[in-house]
Amino acid sequence: MENNIKPVNFIKNIIREDLKINKNEGRIHTRFPPEPNGYLHIGHAKAICLNFGIAEEFGGLCNLRFDDTNPVKEEQEYIDSIIKDIKWLGFDWGDRLYFASDYFDTLYEYAVKLIMKGKAYVCDLSADEIRETRGTLTEPGIDSPYRNRSAEENLELLERMRQGEFPNGARTLRAKIDMAHGNLNMRDPVMYRILKASHHRTGDKWCIYPTYDFTHGQSDSIEGITHSLCSLEFEDHRPLYNWFLEELEIHHPQQIEFARLNLNYTILSKRKLLELVKGGYVSGWDDPRMPSLSGMRRRGYTAESIRTFCDKIGVAKRDSVVDIALLEHCLREDLNKRAPRFMAVLNPLKVVITNYPEGHWEELEAVNNPEDPSAGNRKVPFARELYIEREDFMEEPPKKFYRLAPGREVRLRYAYFIKCEEAVKDENGEIIELRCTYDPATKGGDAPDGRKVKATLHWVSAEHAVPAEVRLYDRLFLKEDPSEAPEGEDWKANINTESLKVLNNCRLEPNLAGKPVGFICQFERIGYFCADKDSSSEKPVFNRTVSLKDEWARIQGREELRVKS
């Protein structure tokens, strides 16, 4: 951790107070409880950092528990990916990997206990009938006709439900609370439903499954959790969880709700992300444009940058939308310190140094990372024919453009000053080559006579360079709030169809050959890039993780605005 100044938030304040009064004998025990029905995304990272972070900070423990109460949606693939992603973020749950399904037997006993206390009953109403009798937001519901069955009858019926005697949906076990309660969750909620589906862990042992409401709180209780942190939408469920815990007379964790993360230009709904994957709008859960942790990892995000981001956004109860610029800031801040620098030309423009001896080449010394002296130096080949970035030359430069132009001198990084003598064009008037001269006295990039140039360009030797593919990513959605759809369309209308640009004619300095998948570096003056798994030995593929901040682009943008107005 780079800065040890941990931000404060209302949850930590509560915990400090609890510690002060020695609540739970001073124990702090949290948990991260994902449902294995999708891949983790940056929003989950907030909850993970919060739960594991609090345990770390207060000398407590944090469990990983899969809330797997719905066999029809859950899969082993998701479990594997979730475990991988949390480990990648750098958190550890020791041997405390649990599953709500581990508690199915206990939960069943709890249900029996509630029946015996007269606090639960088997209801024969169909799903539709339950909905119809639940009432509305403003009107009370009406009691189920099965509400007053005897404990014996309920016990027998529940057992027969468990034995698989009734078809799916035929009966449910319901808590007997209050059909007139202002909180809909308290209107005799369903505790068990008949679901003849095989579970990824318990197989065909069960054909009734507890609902999340009848599972979550008790699972926390069983694990001895002291602080159950969850998102705002469960605030309404807290009274119900409390009711179960009190009726069951078991350990009572304290639930605290906080606002989940929202990011502009981003969708963080598992359902919609699944739709992007299934609909082929992206290449998969790990498409570098996805906000999934696997996608971000492939894109080149570091775990450290994500953790810093989670620290910086804070934790509160108000709904908010964080600016994606903050995430990118955290990324750049981390990458600036650690990414070794290389030169790569994305849109090559040939440069011939006319006064440089033909057939000759030399090696020049380059610094690997100006932010980190320990990163050392490397050699880069320089020759008569080079490539520079097409946009680093302008035939008729505007006043604020101080890169290469006819008659103008610039520095080639770590190499020489060169002066543009001529721009060679093809029959269409397109510039295909620059004829330049160099000043041998400026080797390394310094002019002995103190002469200054306004720009330093990156370059690559034409004959030594490695051809590569580079993928440039842009935001996946055009609107700040992607869910705000145009009339008659849905959120997918906001997908940015230009979010991926593939450049096939890029040239990398030779040092970039053969880098392993996941290798992260900076292409000087352009941005941070990461070797993709699609790389082959013949042709490396790099993903642009994030661009460098670009003052020139900003100036141009401003000029455009001025012209328009």
Place this chain on the structure above:
RNA sequence: UGGGGCGUAGCCAAGGGGCAAGGCACGGGGUUUUGGUCCCCGCAUCCGGAGGUUCGAAUCCUUCCGCCCCAGCCA
């Protein structure tokens, strides 16, 4: 018209009777062999509105307004 929450700068977010932290974004300047980094400076006389209590309020009280969540046998 029921229940539960929330309203501090463009975006996050501390602060919970003593007179507005911090970060991002944005603007200006300096350094610079990355128009990167780094460094300086600026950026809420005001805390959803209106009343009230108080020597003193963003913080307490009253009231109004706005926004979010809840009617799955999803989580």
